[in-house]
Amino acid sequence: MLQQGSKLSLGLLIFILLASFICLGFGVAIYGHTITKWWIPVIPAAMVALGTAPMIFRKWERLVDMNSRIVNFLCHIFVFGSITYFLFLGLNDWCADPETIAVEHTEVIGKYQKAHTRYRRVSRRSRVADGQYYTYHIVVRFEDGREKELEVPFNTYRRTRNGSHRDLTVEKGLFGISVIKRQVSPASVN
Secondary structure, three states, rough: OOOOOOOOHHHHHHHHHHHHHHHHHHHHHOOEEOOOOHHHEEEEEEEHHHHHHHOOOOOOHHHHHHOOOOHHHHHHHHHHHHHHHHHHHHHHHHHHHEEEEEEEEEEEEEEEEEEHHHHEEOOOOOEEEEEEEEEEEEEEEEEOOEEEEEOOOHHHHHHHOOOEEEEEEEOOOOOOOOEEOOOOOOEEEO
16 A cells, blocks of 8 residues: 655645546536536546556556555546546537537426535534525426536526526537537526
């Protein structure tokens, strides 16, 4: 496992894993306004992570002072997979073609709210539950049959009815995956 005198290596490992979690979080946030199935961006990330693993995973041994090949392989898969996931979705979003802007007319087919537990800190290392808060979601169906769940503010949630229509500004991304750039106010509320 970890060798003696490896505080620097442990710190480096923690930093790399933390950066990977941040990349993964930003990737999930970008996925929130990308119109695709969940597994589409996972495939390129897995391909890059698994494709580079035989060449690179042994270098993790020197980088973080770990002797376990399994741990090194899993670290490599997680780090490269989360960075590639973030870059795939990020480049698709940031390099979207502005000439392909289109307003998509969608139908609201469902709406719901999710309850989340709010926590408050009572001491340095202790947090306790302190009530709930809600996030509001609508599910829209595009004219071509695709569906997308969108998180919306409470006022939009309250005004939206099942069967009503919403207009979304959509652009074609770098890799051909559509990206929602802006939600337009409801076209008609039934």
